[in-house]
Each structure stands twice: as C-alpha cells, then as structure tokens.
Amino acid sequence: RQYAAQIMFNALEADTVQWSSDVNGYEKVKTTGLEWKPNPNNKNDGSWVNVEKNETLGKKWMKLDTVENVLLSSVKQESGKSTFNLNNGAYTKVEDDCSALLGQRVNILLKDNDKSKVYGVYANDDSKVVATGYAGQLELDGSEKVKMDGTSYKLDSADNKKGNLILTANTNTYKTGFDTIVKAVGEKGNMDKNAAASSIKLIDNDGDGKVDTALHTPAKVGKVTAVSKSSVTVNNGINTVKFDDAEIYDGIAKDDYVMFVAEANRSSEDKDSITKLDVTSAKVTGTRTGEAKVNDEWVKLAKDVKVESGNSYDMVIVGGVLLFADETKSVSKDILYISGTKEFDGYAGEKYGTKEVRAYFADGSNKTIKVSKLAGDKIAKAGNVGTDYADEAGVKAGQMYTYSKLSDETYDIEALSTKNDAGYDKIVTGKSDAYSKQKIDGLAPQDDAVIFVQTGKETKVLTGKQIKNWADSITNNFTAAYGTKESNGIDYVAVAALVNNASENVPGATKDTLYGYLTADAYVSDKDGEDKATYEVWTTNGAKTLYADTKTVEKNATAGAVISYTVNGDYIESIKVNAGIQKGFAAVAVTGFDYKAEGELAFVSETLGAKQYTLDEDCVFLTVDDENTAGVEGNSLDQIQLANAGSKSTSDKETVLTNAYVVIGGDNNDKVLAVIIDTTNNELDAAKELYKKDGSVVK
Template sequence: MLAFACAFTMFASAAFTDQADIKVDSDVVDTLVSLGVVNGYDDGSFKPNGTVTRAEMAKMIYVLRTGNSDASAYNDDKTSFTDIGTHWARGYIKYCQSLGIIAGKSNTKFVPNDKVTAQEAAKMLLVTLGYDANKAGLVGINWTSRTNALADENGLLEDVNTSFTGPCPRQYAAQLIYNAIDAPTVVWRDDAYTTNNYGNGDNPTIGEKYMGLHSVEGILTYFQKEDGKSTYNATVENITKKDGTTLFGKDIIAEQNFTKIAKDYFSMKNQKVKVLYKESDKVYGIFALTDSNTVISGLLGDFGEDGGKLKYDGKKYSLANPNTVYVNNSDVKAADVATYADAAKGITKAYNATAISNNDSAKISRLDVAAFAVAQVTYVGKDYINVSYKANNGTQGNPTFKTKLEADDVTYPSDIKKDDYVAVTADVNTADGNVGVTKLDLVTGKITTTKKSPSEDGYKITIDGTTYEKAGDPNGKVKDLTLNSTVSIVVKGDYFVFVDDTNAEAKDIGMMTEIYKEGNRFVATVIKADGSSQKMTLKKTDGYYENGTSTTPKEFDSAVKNGTKAPVLVSYSKSGDDYKVKVLSDKEKAGYDVFDTQTANTVDNKRFTKTSSGKVVSAIDDNATVFVRYKTDSYKVVTGKDLKNWKDTVKFDSTVLADASNSVNYAKVVMADLKDDSMAGGSDVNYGYVYTVESGSNTDEDEYKVIYAWNGSETVELWSDDMSQKISTGNVVEYSIDGNVETVNGAKTEVTIDNIYGKDNNAWTKAAVLGGDYGTDKKGTAYVYATTADVVDKNVDTTAIKLDKDDDAIILFVDTSDDGKNDTGLALSDNMDLSSFAQDTGDGYKVNAVFFKTTDKNGETGKNIIVIDTTGELDNSITK
C-alpha cells in the first residue's frame, strides 16, 4: 500500500477560502481540481460538505477515464434514458453508460440531479477498474454488500470517513477517486479477477492505463531544490519495479533522475518510494511505500542499544547487515547504528536522527543524523541575519558556518528577530539546499527537581513539570543550575543545549536598607524590583549569607543622615513565610558575570566613568534594573535608560551586576546610592557618508561636484563648486550649507566641503566596534578595537570612544559595499545597541567599521567620526 502522502502535485494548490473545513488531505482536493475532475466555486470556496449529484459523478468518471473534460462529442449518442435530453451532463452520462460504468434508477430514468451515495460512487469506480458489473455481482439484490467488499479489497475506502449509504460529500467523493488513481486495474483470468499480469507483476493502475502515467519503485537517495527555482531534483536508485513489473538481477535499474518536481518530498529521502510520472520532468507524485519502509524519527539521545538492537520509545529494532551511520550525509564509519546512538554525549544527543529500514525486512539499515550549531541572532537585516555562535560551530560533524547568513544561501524563519536562539544546520540537511536556520525554545522558570550532578553528562533539571537533560555546557554555567534557581535555558526537545541565564528574574534581587530584630527574629527591609518595600523575616537557619557563606545577620540602618552604613544589593528567596537573603559580592553574583563597586561614580556619554581594573563595567543596558537611594531614606527603581541620561555632575556610589556580550560587560542590575543628595534628574556641523560622486552644472553651465551622501537620516544630494577637492566613495564629508543652486532639474543644495575624512591626513583606521550605544541625541560610547586585520580575536581590550555632538562626533550606519546615489543607510533611533553590528566568526569578530579620532591641545576629545557597516563586515575598498 502507498502511504497517504501525495499525488499529481505538479499542479498548484487550490487554496480555497474554506480550506479549514476540508478534512481530507489537501493533496486529495488539489490534485483532482488540477486534473479538472472536480472544481471549486466562483466565490473561491470548495464546499467540501456539499453533496455530489449523479450527473457530477458521471463527469468525474469521464475525466478520470479520458483525461479530458469535454464530452460534447457524446451529446447526441443514443441512450435509454429519457430524462437527460438537454442536461448539461448528458455527454458524460452517455459515455459512462456505454461502458457499463453507470446504470439508471430504471431502464429509462437516470435521475441526474439526485445525490450519489458513496456506495454508488464506489461501484462506478470498480467498473472503471475493470470489473464487469454483472460478473462481479455489482447488480441485483446483493450489489451493496459486494460493492463494499470489492471497494475495501481494492483500497478505495481508505480515509473515506463518511456514511457509505448516505449522500456523498464532495471531499469524500474526491477521496474515493484519489484512491482509485493508484489502484491496479483488474482483468478476468482463470475464472477470477486479478490485479496481476502474466509476469506476476501488477496490472497498470488507473493512472497508468488511462492517464498515461509511468511508475518506478526504488530508494529516494537525492532530493533538493533546483538552483534559482521553486522546483526540485530527485534521484531514485536501485529500481526494482517499473510500471508494475518487478525487476530482478541485471534488469534492476541503477538510478533514474527527475526534475521540475513541484512539491517538497525531502522527508522521504532514503526511503523506498514509488514515483508517478509521464516524463522525467513531469512528475505527478512520490509515495512512500509503507510496506517496504520502517522509519523512526527523533533526537539521537532518545535512541539506544539493547541486546544488539536499536531501541526507541521502548521498542527494539533488529539491525540489517550492513548498517551505516551518516552524519550530515557522510559515513562516519560507526561500528553499528545501535552502538553509535547509545554512545551519544553532549550536544550530539540533541541532533535530529532518523533510523530507516528500506529493504522490506523491517531491519534498520541506516541512521541519518543532522548536526547543528547553536547561535543567537544579533541583527536582522533586509535580506540577511547576523548571528553569534554559542555552541558547536565547526565541530562534531558541523562545517564552520558564517556569522552573516544571507537569504540567498540560508533559509531562516520570516518572523525571526534579534536575540532569538537558533539551530544552524548544513545545506545537506535541507530540501532547498540552503543552510537551515530554525528557532530554538527559550524556557524560563524555577528548577523544582534535579537528578545527578551538574558535571555529569546525564544531569537533569525539571522546570514547570518538564524535565530537560543536559546536552553540553559550552559556557560553563550548568554548575549554577541548582535546585530552586530561576533560570533561562535554550532547549531542543527534552535537552538543554545552552544556558542563557542562571538568574533569570531580576525581581529576585533587591536593595536591602536595614536589618533589625523583632523578638528573637531578624527582619530585613528590602526594596524590590517593582519599587515596593518588603519586610522579610529571615529563616532561623541559613537565612542570611555574606561572601557566599551562611552567617548571623548584623543589625544596621542605612537611613541615617551622614551615616556610615549604606544599602546593599541582595538576592532573596521565600521559604514558607520566611526568607533567605544573600548579600551580593564577588563570591555571590546571583548568576551574573561581573560584580563591581565604585565610589563617586558618574555617568557621561551614557556610560559609567569609573570601573575596576580587570572587570571593566562602563556600558549600561537599557533594561537594567536600577535601585536608587536618595535624600537619606527615599528609594526609587528606574531603568538603565533613565540612568544613562543623568547629568555627568551627579555623583553616586555604585554597585553593579553585569553580563558580558561581545567582550563588553553590560550593567544589568545597579544600585546607585546618592546618600543624602536629591534625586538626579549642538552644532551646525553636518556630516555625510559618500556613496558616489558625479559632475553636474547649474543653469549658467558652471561645473559642480555632485555628492550623494548619507547624513544619518536620509540620502542627500550636495552640490559643491570646488572641483579641486578629491572626494570618493567611502569618504565622510563635513559640510556647511550655503543655500541653493539652480539647475535644469530644479533647486539643489549648495554646500561648502569643510573637511574630508577617509583620505590623506584624515585617513581611516580600521576597527571592530564590539559594543556600546548611540542614539538620536548623537551621544554615547563606542567600544572599539583598532586593527589592520579583517578579523580580531575574542577577549580583546577595547577602547571606549566617547561621542558627544558638542565634540563634533558622529556615527554613520551604512552598508559600505553600497555605491549608488539611491542607496540608503540605517537611520538613527533611540538607544541603538552597537553590539548588534558585531559579527562573530566563532574565533573572533569581523572588522565592521572605520574611524577618525583627534584630541585637542589639552588632550580632550576632538573629532570622532565613525562609520559602522550595518552588515557587520567592512568593505575594505573604502580604506584604499
């Protein structure tokens, strides 16, 4: 039997307005509509539950038999029916009557508009298959039971889920005919009907006999999209049956190639299939032969070995001899399928795996494994994405994937967004021949149970009732996935492949302002992340920790003017009515990467001005939770975005928890202690990145240099009468606007070019911009590493470049490979994250920028001109 998969899918899908109401597989209706056997309605609907008339069924049978929808040639044939004289279907009815396919309600009455039953439709199809109605017992008082038996025997009733004696819905009439297309025709031989020919092969099917179809049966070894097209190529090998005839020995066909296949059958790769076609470039369908195949799909870690057999989901499967393991379609020379699967460790446990038996024996002969790398999306462009690899790039069966994944070569979800975690897999694992990108799930919650030790490969944690098993530890954070921790993990199936955050909820962190005793119990007052104040009775045992160690609390009160005690950052968790509080420090960072404290800190250019050697924290995350103490005993919680806008004259003691991203530490939780102080609360210079330069003339035919440049918000056309200046693509011009110049195309902007950057004494310095922020106010900080190379190592020491409009500084965001006058860059927006433009190669970062920087005679910042490539990779031509 054929798996119910597809047929005649070289035709386009019908896409009816009531598609959701169609219960049969969409291929059934789409196929028959494409063949003209059934039709939709003018309003775009199919009306799947509408019933079929006897006349409509006659037309369907006619098209099935002839491949033609015009039966007008039979309109004037003689008939015994007196009620079809001018009926639209009279030609179809007369044709079918002449072949004995249909009968009337009486000798003279066909009753064309009566509803046909599924039983009557099945009888018509049985006659189409070759049964003689009289000889096969399809007439007389027992015709119904005989019809039922033969229809079932010939596979016509598969997936026909409707009353056999009531009016037949349109969708199930289509299902009956669909089943008949691949049913072998029958002949009378040796006093019985048979579907076998004299060579003991199958008789031709209805599709083969009446529609001119051919078929082959073999192993689908190749299936992939044709270059630049929406259709596919396929190769079928070891063909053991052709047009119903079984092939043996030297007659077995080694392979046959097919092209222009409209539907994706990649999921059937390496299975035994039947291909229906007219020509090698006119494939109508590919079916999986379920009697010949055993296919088990899951994740590699879910397979195992038991007594020399492959085990999956409690069932054991014998192995063929030989049997082979393929990772990314390459033979890994494994001892056997079961042993290989049983030995899976780390991230390989989460690889997709398919065990296949394709030789009619049900013994597993092949295990196909698809490796993948874990990455996080850092930027989404118009036709590409940038990703940062977190695990497994270039190892354990993977090629080394690029960090810039372009739509021409990579297929990724249309709804993908920045910070999504994804699995990246090789092109051999996809139907379209592109590198494949699929989303991975991010699970956040409290760990309620654990099993084994975090250092063991089989370590398991349970979150929200689901248990996840460790599949690697690429960032060394699994040790922090402890009982009762609230964490975020990246999962694939029931495996976690990356730890995103070991302290996923900032609300578990607060600012403790005092500890005092009530009776014999210690009570702490904590300002929570939502700004509320909570009195927390500490547990009698292990209720208070300092420097990572349980100890007895010491009473203090920070709300004392000119006092010596300051509030502290703490993490807390509730146990019954009591709390456990941990004072945060270098030894207790609540899962963050960096803990830092500073006195008399300030914010300038959206960054902290004071940091500690070896654990620099100057960058501030917009979404950081910032606890503020002011006016001695007043408290407030603001965001990192708010903190960035504080005046640089406001001094405060800071306690910071930070996480690293692209070698830059970003403050995620901050305590800003203003102590007794109150709560904190350009120029005419223009710049443009030059895309291209042309010559033009005004209405007096004076020659001008015409510069097309990106000014940070739009592409502008600038006219300069100084023809001596050499300006080219990749320069940045500093200009002032003089007025308008009249041209034959209207008034244009006349400018004076004051400076040119990117040439001579103002030459560019190549760099990798790895982090920082910038925005519409043109103030911020860029973390830059200058280099002459094209890639910089990870963990480099970046330099912070301050950007302030008053200092004649600017960042322009463009694609440096653009050189047309209609090209546009990326407009400035609030709080732009510069790490979005860093392209991680796995071993380092691509050079993505150029800059020009000066200082004045006092050593203060002068000019700061930076060009960042929005694709994450600089076009080196602009530095030449």
C-alpha cells in the first residue's frame, strides 16, 4: 500500500504527453520547459524549442495545483484546522499541523488554485533542516559561516550580516543577517537570558548545501514566584500568566524554573506556553572569563550569574548557557586559620626567611607549616628597612588567610579582608562580643559553613550546623571575623573565626557527638609513622576505620560495643564506650514505637526500668547483626522492631528479650540520641530476658 500510494502521488505530479499520428512524432516534456517538436512534414528531424510546459496529470484531470514557497506561520484554529501563511498569502482550512515546517520551502497541493481547499503540505525536496538549537549556541564564524554548538555551516550569502533570512516564528516577518541574533544574546559572561534561550533552526531551502534561512522563536525564562488556583507568577519579565490563557504543565510549583513562549510565536491558537526547565545539581569544577566548568563541560554564563569553583549549585543550563544558579553547598576553599606562630626563622646574612605557624584548614585538618610569603611578597624580620618585602609581623595568630602552597613546600598567605574577600559577599573583621544564641554578629551560619573556634586550651574546626546546636546558655565573649554569602535575599555566615583565649574549652553540644558500633576489638596500628588507637566501626555512613590521637585504647572497646565520639581533624576524641547508664548507654527491649521522626519510643531496661522517651530531632539509627558483630545496611527508623517475647512469659507476667542499645541525653537528659538495634535476629548476642512491666531481670 505504501508503494502504491507513492506511485499514485508521483503520477499526480507527472507531466502529460501528447501523442501524434506519426509513430516517431510526439511531444516530449522536459523540466526545463524545452520540448521536442516534429517538423510539419512529420519527418524525424525536429528540434528542441522553448514551449509552454504541458499540464501535470493532477492539474489536467483533477484540477490540482502545486504552489511552492516559504512557510512563514501556522496557527491551529478552534475547529482543529490550521491557517498558514506563505509569501503569497494565507491558506485556510488545512487539516494538518504544519508548524514543524516553519521556515522551510514547502509544496502545497490545492484544488482550482483555491487557498481554502488545501489537500496537503510537505517540504520541498530541496528544503532541509541543517541544525536546531538555541541562540546562545550561535556564533559568527568569519564572514561566510556560522557556528551552531561548535559546528560550522556555510551560508548562501557571503556576508553573514545581511542577505540571509531570519524569520520570526509565526509573525510573517523577517530580517536579514545572523549578526542580529548574536548581538541580541551578547558576550559570554553577560548574555541576555531570554535571548540565549530562544530557539534557532538553520535551514537550506535551495538544496545547495548552504544555510540561507533561520527560524527564530523568541522565549523568556524565569523562576516561579507564586502559584494560585487561577494563575502563576514568574519573574524576569514574564509576570502573571492565567491558566486559562496558557498551556502549562501539571504540577507547576513555586521555585520551578520555566520557559515561556508567547501565543504570537506558537502554532496553538490563543495560548501562551509555559514549560519546565531541567535543573542540574552539580559542583562547579573550574571557572574562566565568562565561563564555568560543569560535569567536565564548559558552559557560558548569562548576565548576573556568578559561580565559584568548588561550590555546588542547582543550575539551569539551556543550550550551553548557564541561566540560573542557586548555591547548595559552598566550600571555604584555600582558607586557613592560624592558631599560633613561632619566631621568624632566617639565616644570618640573608634578609628573607620563614615563619612557622600552626594552621587549621577548612577540611578540619591541621598541621605545622612554614610561611615564606605574605600577599606575594617574601617576608623579612620585623624592623628591616625597605619596601620590597613583607614584615613577618603580618603573620598573626587568631586570623584567617587565603593561601597557596609553593613548590618548596612553604606557603604564601594573605589575610582575609575587604580587599581580599576570597569570593565572599562581605568580610567583617575584629567584631567583639560577636556570638549570641547560635548567631554570629546577628547572622545565622550556613549548615556547611566552616567555623574556626579557638579558646585558651584548644582549637577546633566546626560546621555551622554544630554552632547552631550550641546551647542558648553559652555566653563566651568571642571576637569574630567572618565572610557572608547571600541566598534568596538573606545573608548567611559562610566562614568565620571565633576567638576567646580566656575560655578554656571550645563549647560542645550533644549533637556534635557521633556514634559507632565496634565490629572488631580496638587495637593499636601505625598511622603516618606513629602508633595510634584504632577503631573499626559501623556508622551511619557505613564501615569506617577511625583513629584517636593516642596509642591508648579505651577500656572495654571490644567487638559488639557501642561508642560515642567527636571528630577533631583526622582524629576522634571524647570517646565513650557503652559501660553503663552513667555514660548514657542502656541495653533495652523495645516495647513500642510510633515510627515517626521525633516520635515516641517505649522500652524496658535493667538499669532504667519501663520508660518512654522522645527521639531527638537528630536521632541516629544503626542496624547491626550483633551475633556476628557486623553492620547491616538500613540505618533508618523504619528498621526498628519490637522485642521478641521471652521464654518465661506467663499469663500475668510478660517477658521480652533485649534487642537494642539506646543512648539517652539532651538538655534535660530526656531524649533518645541514638538507637543501635539488631535487625538480623532481633536479639542482642547476650540478650537478657526482662519483665515487660518494670524491666527487672527474669531469674
């Protein structure tokens, strides 16, 4: 059927022929308009002459005409039919949606040359779409070519600034020159978001392999700021759009990123369009002028988009242009804090030298380093005369610096300041009495902010989340320096140094504490050339090997024990082993649970009796196989099971077997901070049988 239909269609386009009475004399039609004409004497010595072409079979027998021209617009009517425009006027009552052919040279099959009786529309054999993409991908390539997404295409016109048609979708209008599009988009780093996101189709309409036409569909992009029952509001010039007036995707929500195409540039009748844009969550791994590297690809930056290498963002990338970027995680890269310094170290007879300092880094590590340069200048001992060096007195304890490591393993540092802001929005230094109730100078820290805290006895690198877990009662008079980042109109502390040498210890919070289940007896092993106490544990992040900055192993740290600890750089400290309720641990039989975050947990315990506690908001869950002292994948509250019944239950005295460890704490010692539960047998290896009523041991 397919081939039969093709044969019949081809026949409609075929030219008619006229036979003569002479077997050798006939009219032969050529596509050039030249025909063979016999001489009057019917001798076979005729010649090629210019004559009017014969009619096609479709024209002669079915009154069908074929019109050829460029399709400028196609609009779907309420009746379901379409109206489209060519250079020679409008054609109506078209059954097919012709919008896919916009900008192309088309053939229209109609009857009696009546523009309301269109039987078919199809692309001319010479018309081909060469490339499709977005205006942000379009570049001029010399005077005779353009590039689309890095690929070059020759142009019909030798001048890409004129001669080639740029059609605006569905407007029956056009201009000339690809430079008009490129100029509207702008340079990388300052690209117009709307212009860059507009779509482009490159077309060769005459079959010579060169682009002569482009179809340009204008668009706008923005972020949804509000959704009501009747409309949505979008920023970046899109404003309020009613559901009744537009085709809008299901589930549109506040903070979605969207693309808007106006009714005037669409084929659907009386409808704007709003479509959802994809969001890429990734880290920026490099930056250069006007560009950023995302997922190993360089993308151009739109106007007002600022990103930093090392930070993570939710990004909208259209046609290789980064249109929007919401920071999700920032890193205080190349930032260190100096907690203490030694005397300047130099050789007699030499002007320059080094200064040894104790440096703490954003990743939590710390080590002794030697500083040889300050803001690019070599340091010299204080008191030297001259301007070609930096005074070593500028290397001070209690300050944050940006840094780079030099080839000789020494460091070049520069104080974090308003002149050296390291990419932060604002830098504040020397702020006294800056900390109060989880805020620094009145500003909340980001959860992943890097906070250097120094007291008279110790220095720690904490996160913003840990600072926000400090008790309201902490009133240490900290002096602060900090850098801020803005998000959604709110300034947050992204990096800070809090210093109070009059205080002995860095404030702590129970929520700084981590928990682990020992899968082997603790032991001493070599780490970086030194003997260190070593703990193999199952944690919320899987199996880990942890080291303490001592060669003394904690008592009772054997396989199957639960430990709590805090982290300081590469080491753990404040280690406690589950050796009784006085340290917050208890072996329990779980008798009730509502399976909710911050929900209620009921249990019986030999040390606590029958109790019901509320889960802490950051309660930790560890799932284990206690018989084999191994971790089990899961680590979530839905893995908690009610204890098995004991073997000595009676009708009036129900017994249960211990199946978990719990850690009790909180400001009022009334919260469950951690639950470590056996999910393999639902019994601890040395399970005790307890009376469910009061938790006493069954004898």
